[in-house]
Amino acid sequence: METQIICNDLVLGYDGKVVSSGVSFEVHRGDYLCIVGENGAGKSTLIKALLGLNPPISGTISAPGGLKAAAIGYLPQHTEVQKDFPASVKEIVLSGCLGKGGFSPFYTSGQKMLAARQMERLGITGMQNRCYRELSGGQKQRVLLARALCATEEVLLLDEPVAGLDPMVTKEMYGIIENLNRDGVTIIMVSHDIAAAVHYATHILHLSRTPLFFGKKEDYIKTDTGRIFTSYAGGETP
Amino acid sequence: MIAEMMDKLVMYFQYPFVQRAMVAGVLIALCSSLLGVTLVLKRFSFIGDGLSHVAFGALSLSAILNRIMLAVSGAAVQGILGVFVKNQMLLVMPVTMLVAWLLLGATKKSKIMGDASLAMLSVGSLGIGYLIMNKFSSGGNVSSDVCSTLFGSTSILTLSDFDLWMCVIMSVVVVAVFVLCYNKIFAVTFDADFATATGTRAGVYNTVIALVTAAVIVLAMNLVGSLLISGLVVFPALSAMRVFKSFKSVVISSAAISVLSAAVGIVASILLSTPVGSTIVVAQLIVFIVFSIIGIINSKGRKKV
Numbered sequence: 298m299e300t301q302i303i304c305n306d307l308v309l310g311y312d313g314k315v316v317s318s319g320v321s322f323e324v325h326r327g328d329y330l331c332i333v334g335e336n337g338a339g340k341s342t343l344i345k346a347l348l349g350l351n352p353p354i355s356g357t358i359s360a361p362g363g364l365k366a367a368a369i370g371y372l373p374q375h376t377e378v379q380k381d382f383p384a385s386v387k388e389i390v391l392s393g394c395l396g397k398g399g400f401s402p403f404y405t406s407g408q409k410m411l412a413a414r415q416m417e418r419l420g421i422t423g424m425q426n427r428c429y430r431e432l433s434g435g436q437k438q439r440v441l442l443a444r445a446l447c448a449t450e451e452v453l454l455l456d457e458p459v460a461g462l463d464p465m466v467t468k469e470m471y472g473i474i475e476n477l478n479r480d481g482v483t484i485i486m487v488s489h490d491i492a493a494a495v496h497y498a499t500h501i502l503h504l505s506r507t508p509l510f511f512g513k514k515e516d517y518i519k520t521d522t523g524r525i526f527t528s529y530a531g532g533e534t535p
Numbered sequence: 536m537i538a539e540m541m542d543k544l545v546m547y548f549q550y551p552f553v554q555r556a557m558v559a560g561v562l563i564a565l566c567s568s569l570l571g572v573t574l575v576l577k578r579f580s581f582i583g584d585g586l587s588h589v590a591f592g593a594l595s596l597s598a599i600l601n602r603i604m605l606a607v608s609g610a611a612v613q614g615i616l617g618v619f620v621k622n623q624m625l626l627v628m629p630v631t632m633l634v635a636w637l638l639l640g641a642t643k644k645s646k647i648m649g650d651a652s653l654a655m656l657s658v659g660s661l662g663i664g665y666l667i668m669n670k671f672s673s674g675g676n677v678s679s680d681v682c683s684t685l686f687g688s689t690s691i692l693t694l695s696d697f698d699l700w701m702c703v704i705m706s707v708v709v710v711a712v713f714v715l716c717y718n719k720i721f722a723v724t725f726d727a728d729f730a731t732a733t734g735t736r737a738g739v740y741n742t743v744i745a746l747v748t749a750a751v752i753v754l755a756m757n758l759v760g761s762l763l764i765s766g767l768v769v770f771p772a773l774s775a776m777r778v779f780k781s782f783k784s785v786v787i788s789s790a791a792i793s794v795l796s797a798a799v800g801i802v803a804s805i806l807l808s809t810p811v812g813s814t815i816v817v818a819q820l821i822v823f824i825v826f827s828i829i830g831i832i833n834s835k836g837r838k839k840v
C-alpha cells in the first residue's frame with residue numbers, strides 16, 4: 298500500500314508554545330484515519346500543520362508520493378465565513394478548483410465540469426444558485442465538502458464535519474464520507490464521536506498532550522483508553 | 536423650472552473642467568466600489584478611513600517639503616522638482632501604499648495592528664497633517680485649504696489634464712487587476728485558510744488588495760476629500776449586499792450603484808451649488824436606504840411563501 302503522509306515526532310504549537318508533542322503516524326492511500334481527543338488536545342492544530350498553515354515547531358511531515366498542497370482538500374472546523382457573506386453555492390464550490398488553475402485568471406470549462414460533477418455527487422446541484430448563508434448546517438457542510446473535493450480526490454482533511462448536525466443528517470454525512478473513502482479518497486477526520494470513529498475508521502489517532510494511541514481501530518478498542526471511551530459511548534454505534 | 540435646470544446643465548457641461556470632473560468622478564466611484572466589496576467582507580471598512588487620514592498627513596507633508604526644497608535650491612533644480620511640485624501624489628501615493636501594506640498585507644505576522652492602533656494611526660496623521668498645514672501654510676486661507684482636503688469641496692472641479700490622465704490610468708490598472716484576480720480575491724476573502732491550504736498564495740493577494748486600496752484612496756481624495764472616502768468605499772457594497780446574494784451580483788451591482796450615484800451626485804451638486812463630495816455621499820446614503828427597504832420587503836416576502 299502506498300504511503301501518502303508520514304509524520305515523524307511532531308511538536309505542535311503556536312508561537313513556540315507547545316500544544317502537543319511526540320506525534321508520529323503514517324497514512325496510506327485509502328486509509329480512513331480518525332483523530333480523537335479532548336477539547337484543546339491539538340487536533341485542529343495538527344490539521345493546520347498537515348495543511349502547512351501552521352508549521353510544526355519541530356519534527357517532519359513528509360509525503361513520499363510527492364503529495365502537493367493542491368492535493369489536499371480541507372473542511373474547516375468553524376467555517377469562519379462571516380454570517381453576511383454573499384456567495385452562491387456554485388461560486389464556493391468552484392473556488393475549490395483554484396489551486397489547479399495555475400495562473401489562468403478565469404475558470405476553465407474543465408474546472409466548471411469538475412465543480413458540476415462534485416455538486417452532483419453530493420446532491421447539491423439543485424441549490425447551486427442559492428445563497429450559502431441561507432442554507433442549513435448540513436447543506437453548508439455538503440457545499441464545503443464539494444469544494445474540498447474540487448481541490449483533490451487524494452486526501453481529505455475533515456475537521457469535525459458533523460459538529461452541530463442533527464442525528465439524521467450526521468448519519469447521512471458519515472455515509473457520504475464512507476462512500477468517498479470507498480471511491481479511494483484517503484480520509485483524515487477529526488471527531489468527538491468515538492463510537493462513530495470506531496465504527497467507520499480503519500485507523501485511530503488519540504491525541505492528548507502526547508498521543509495516547511495510534512494504530513488500527515481493532516487494536517484501539519482493546520486498549521484501556523479505547524475501552525473507556527467506547528463504553529462511554531454506550532452502544533450508540535450507528 | 537426644469538427647462539431652466541437643463542439649460543444650466545448643458546451650459547456647465549460645455550466647460551472642460553466639468554467634463555473632467557464627471558469622468559474622474561465616475562472612474563473613482565467605479566474603482567472604490569469594486570474594492571469596497573472585498574474590504575467590507577474582510578471587515579476592513581475602517582481601513583479606508585484610516586488610510587485616507589494617512590494620505591492627508593502625507594499630502595500636507597509633501598506640500599511643505601516641496602516648498603522647503605524650492606526655497607533651498609535655486610531655479611536650476613526646479614526643472615526636476617517641478618514634477619514633484621505639480622504632483623504631490625508622487626509622495627502621497629507611496630506613503631499610503633506602504634501603510635496599507637503594513638495594515639492589510641502584513642497583518643498576519645505583526646499582530647500589532649488592532650482596532651486601537653488603527654485609530655491611533657489615523658488620528659495621529661490627521662493631527663500632524665493639520666498642524667503642518669496650519670504652521671507652514673503659505674499664508675493663504677488655511678481653513679479653506681484644510682476644508683477642501685478633508686471634504687474635497689472643490690478640488691474635483693480644479694483637476695488638470697495631468698490629474699485626469701493619472702486618474703484614467705490608475706482606474707484602468709485597478710479594474711484590470713480586479714478582473715484578473717477576481718476568482719482568487721473571492722477565494723481569499725471567503726476563506727483564507729482554505730485558499731492557502733490548496734495552493735493560492737493568500738499573502739500575495741492580500742498585498743495586491745492593500746496596494747490597490749491605497750491607490751484608490753489617494754485618487755478618491757480628490758473627489759470626496761479624505762473624511763468622506765469611507766462612504767465611497769462602504770456604501771455601494773453595503774447597499775448591494777442588502778438585496779443581492781451572490782458575490783458576482785454584489786460586485787456588479789455595487790459598481791453600478793456607485794457609478795450612478797457619483798454621476799447623479801456631481802450633476803446635483805452643479806445644479807444646487809452644493810459641495811461635490813458630500814452630495815455624492817448623500818446620494819449613496821439614499822440608495823442605501825432604498826436598498827435596505829427592498830431587502831426587508833424581499834425577506835418578508837420569502838418568509839410568507
Ligand SMILES: Nc1ncnc2c1ncn2[C@@H]1O[C@H](COP(=O)(O)OP(=O)(O)OP(=O)(O)O)[C@@H](O)[C@H]1O
Pocket residue numbers: 311316334335336337338339340341342343374
Ligand atoms: N491561533 C492560535 N494561537 C495560539 N494558540 C492557539 C491557537 N489556536 C488554538 N490554540 C491553542 O492550542 C490548543 C489546541 O487547540 P486546537 O484547536 O488544536 O484543539 P482541538 O483539539 O482542535 O480542540 P477542539 O476539540 O475544541 O476543536 C488550545 O489550547 C488552544 O488554546
Ligand SMILES: [Mg+2]
Pocket residue numbers: 340341342374456
Ligand atoms: Mg478543533
